[in-house]
Amino acid sequence: MDCGEGTQIKMVQFKVKSRRISHIFITHLHGDHIFGLPGLLNSLSLNGRQEPLKIFGPEGIANYVRFNQKQSSAHFTFDIDFQELKGAGPIDLGTYCGLQFKAFPLKHRIPTFGYKAIEVQAELNVDPEAITKYSLSIEEILNVKKGASIIRGDSFIPTELLVLPPRRNRSFAYCTDTIYDPDILQYIEEVSLLYHEATYTDDLAEKARERMHSTTKDAAQIAKSARAKQLVIGHYSNRYKNLNTLLQEAKVVFQNTMIAEEGKLFQIL
Numbered sequence: 001m002d003c004g005e006g007t008q009i010k011m012v013q014f015k016v017k018s019r020r021i022s023h024i025f026i027t028h029l030h031g032d033h034i035f036g037l038p039g040l041l042n043s044l045s046l047n048g049r050q051e052p053l054k055i056f057g058p059e060g061i062a063n064y065v066r067f068n069q070k071q072s073s074a075h076f077t078f079d080i081d082f083q084e085l086k087g088a089g090p091i092d093l094g095t096y097c098g099l100q101f102k103a104f105p106l107k108h109r110i111p112t113f114g115y116k117a118i119e120v121q122a123e124l125n126v127d128p129e130a131i132t133k134y135s136l137s138i139e140e141i142l143n144v145k146k147g148a149s150i151i152r153g154d155s156f157i158p159t160e161l162l163v164l165p166p167r168r169n170r171s172f173a174y175c176t177d178t179i180y181d182p183d184i185l186q187y188i189e190e191v192s193l194l195y196h197e198a199t200y201t202d203d204l205a206e207k208a209r210e211r212m213h214s215t216t217k218d219a220a221q222i223a224k225s226a227r228a229k230q231l232v233i234g235h236y237s238n239r240y241k242n243l244n245t246l247l248q249e250a251k252v253v254f255q256n257t258m259i260a261e262e263g264k265l266f267q268i269l
């Protein structure tokens with residue numbers, strides 16, 4: 001999600017394999033979110049990528065990529081399928097890699113979209129105790145995973161007795177850049193992990209409104225109102241050398257807040 005100028009350097013540093021990228025989600029066309037994209041695409045091509053790549057973003061993202069490509073006489077070894085977003089949310093983006101993606105509008109100085117990924121459970125989990133109890137065969141287990149009941153002669157064992165309760169599907173929402181906007185709550189209700197920008201500390205709330213960014217407390221209030229499980233804040237103004245101030249401010253409103261730092265991994269619970 002997003003592709004700032006340092007993306008490739010960080011990918012090398014943290015050993016993220018570029019081949020594993022199949023979809024790119026761009027929030028908006030401000031430079032700090034897209035300046036890394038032309039370079040990344042060129043590198044993918046230099047590596048001989050064949051698999052098509054899907055890029056989502058606001059209107060203009062295709063033009064931006066194609067203009068860069070044309071002016072630098074770049075020939076890509078793979079196809080790019082652009083999906084430009086407009087209008088109100090939620091916009092269904094499809095299901096990829098076991099995740100269902102949606103987009104929704106944020107309020108920033110230019111058209112901006114937030115994204116949400118929801119884990120989809122492809123198969124049911126068979127209860128190990130049921131396997132023993134009913135001596136399920138491998139074939140039966142595979143059928144139960146797909147939702148089948150068991151019929152053996154006259155006896156019928158319903159699926160509910162064979163599977164564990166469905167897992168609560170975890171979700172991740174990515175909201176940057178945006179002013180404090182309760183309108184987004186409808187899209188991110190009970191999200192497992194919310195990434196929300198917090199460009200400024202609370203004392204610069206007026207500046208945040210002016211620049212259409214959020215403060216620490218704005219981000220935390222959105223997480224609280226959405227009943228999110230966890231909040232990660234990021235996109236800080238570079239005036240802040242000590243990120244602890246930002247973290248502590250957010251925690252006053254939403255205790256389960258974490259701070260985004262280069263290379264830090266977060267587990268989605």
Ligand SMILES: [Zn+2]
Pocket residue numbers: 028030108177
């Ligand atoms: Zn921006």
